[in-house]
Amino acid sequence: MSDRVAICIPTYLAEAFITQTLTCAQNQTHQNLEIIISVDLSEDRTKDLCLDFASQDPRIRVLIQDSRQGWSQNANCAIKAATSPYFFIYFHDDIISDRYVEIRLQELSAHPKAASVHCDLIEFDLVEDIKPAHNYVGDPLNRVIDFLMTQRGTTLRSLVRKALSRNLYYSQQ
Secondary structure (H helix, E strand, O other), X not given: OOOOEEEEEXXXXXXXXXXHHHHHHHOOXXXXXXXXXXXXXXXXXXXXXXXXXXXXXXXXXXXXXXXXXXXXXXXXXXXXXXXOOEEEEOOOXXXXXXXXXXXXXXXXXXXXXXXXXXXXXEEOOOOOEEEOOOOOOOOHHHHHHHHHHHOOHHXXXXXXXXXXXXXXXXXXX
16 A cells, blocks of 8 residues: 555645745655645735745645635645545644654554544644643544544644545535
8 A cells, every 4th residue: 555645734824834834744754745735815925835835846736725715625625635545634834743744654554443643732832732642442432422522633633544534524515
């Protein structure tokens, strides 16, 4: 099976930090990547900066939204465009370790029945905190209940096995 990973980056008014985000994505030690950026209708230079990165890196694909999508639909656009067997949502103002994809992929490979894996989240700037990752184990119903009772922002950054998550996103129909 291919170990290609899609990094899905929904953006909106991200001019101030998108360069750092895209640099983190490009610098992953796991290089078998497709980097999909969905640029929601923005009044700043986000689109131009993303297109500039794409012109220099063939792994980057930029989707330009011609109307305001909102976060969920913009993220869905990037996920739907992913062709890799694995993907994760990478927030346009986050910083990830250069080994983020490598480590998450190793974890997912070690657990073939897992749909996704995630890590601790370190918050910085205005609030400094560590939100630890949480294991969701057991039968599907108890995993969903556990998720709903303990959900943290870390799960939104999970590396997901696409084959086990076909209905992860909602269609616009």
